[in-house]
Amino acid sequence: MSLVQAHNSMDPSIPYQQLLEYEGKYEYVSGSTLKIMASPMDTTLYAVIDKAKYPLYHVKDDSFTNIDDTPVIFQRNDQGNINGYTVNGQLFELITTDIEKLVMYPRKELFNHPEDYTYQIPKRTNDGLEVENINNAFETPERIKEMVKQTIKGNYPDVHSILIYKDNTLVLEEYFYGYDINTQHQLRSATKAFIGSLVGLAIEAAAIGSEQDQLLPYFKDKYKSFDHMSQRKRSITIQDFLTYRHGLDCENNNPESEGNEQQMMESADWVKYTLDLPVVHQPGEVSSYCTGAALTLGRLVELATDKPLEEFADKHLFKPMNITNYDWRFDPDSTSRQTFSQMYLQPRDLVKLATMYMNGGKWQGKQVLPENWVRKTFEEYTSEFGYLWEHKYVVIDGKQYNSYMASGNGGQKINIWPDYNMITVFTGGNYNSYELYGKSTPPNQMIPKYILPALD
Missing domain, CATH: 3.40.710.10 (DD-peptidase/beta-lactamase superfamily)
Structure with missing residues (x-):
């Protein structure tokens, strides 16, 4: 389940002051937390995760829906105060009402002028x-x-x-x-472009032979075997992943694709999940946008250089450009479900x-x-x-x-x-x-x- 999953019906009449009742920091999935905040600019309640806003639409009373029309129902204690919410029958408790709110106006002092x-x-x-x-x-x-x-x-x-x-x-x-x-601002998938930079720098450092090298041999000490092995899968090169011509059943925008981003994120190890996917096209021929491909290349750099990707990036990319105010935790696995292993710059x-x-x-x-x-x-x-x-x-x-x-x-x-x-x-x-x-x-x-x- 998730709070951040199109909605069909809503009651837009709920006033801003009433929305303030729901504000607070709450439990969320996998031991994480989220904040609920009301916006005076558009009179909307938002779930906020890592500064990203996702609207909740009022239906009636204490019931809202997320963008996937999943009911989000706030709960009250005996005194009538909000003390949590339920999604698909699972209760998430209110932790505190003392939160730092996001700025909801572009520039409040100029908004009307x-x-x-x-x-x-x-x-x-x-x-x-x-x-x-x-x-x-x-x-x-x-x-x-x-x-x-x-x-x-x-x-x-x-x-x-x-x-x-x-x-x-x-x-x-x-x-x-x-x-x-x-x-610092989260980059989401714009991070991928700079993972490409690091592959190039690893090749320059002779940690990787060439982007023409076959990909899987670099992972032989990390994983014992891969599902759906075939000659076509063995032939996949690093360049095939760099150009998204990987040949795998991996397409982010196709919900039927086994390797689409949402399905990958449900797995424990996103790189292994990607490399286990079946081959559906000859590698090097058809492009298919796939988050797992870029993350796999990040792990490739780590294995080839024997350094965490963040450390390699800091030494070879960021420090030479005097880029110091950034954050990045590259862990392409289930621990990154809320942060996506993205850069913040x-x-x-x-x-x-x-x-x-x-x-x-x-x-x-x-x-x-x-x-x-x-x-x-x-x-x-x-x-x-x-x-x-x-x-x-x-x-x-x-x-x-x-x-x-x-x-x-x-x-x-x-x-x-x-x-x-x-x-x-x-x-x-x-x-x-x-x-x-x-x-x-x-x-x-x-x-x-x-x-x-x-x-x-």
């Missing part, structure tokens, strides 16, 4: 990013300023940050919902990492990632993927804008636009956007509506 927003040049720090006025970088910068006003107005909810790096300078840096320049550091890629693996003149690995990363092995980066293009009035993208659930978008010497970074909290609202996350609307037209 977004026209009062004034653009500011990004702050100059010692992080290595040069800054510049956006008016010197775009033909029509007013479009982008209007985008910020619309975000403040709440028309693009739960966008946490917008950064634009153009012509080697940071020209826009805006934060919302209480986030700021120092806040500051948005400015995402700009730095994307800049390093855009500059052929160099940061401030130092070669961090091998140039040939960057080149291979962005090659088009299929219409969709390079090495764990996506090929993403937008067409506006017949004109195509091409980018390389690292993307994560909730609106985490890192786009490199090589033809325009530009990087755009969005972070956000629109988790499970398609299930909730029937549309993609705000950056997919904002980039073509405001940013790209401002170039011309």
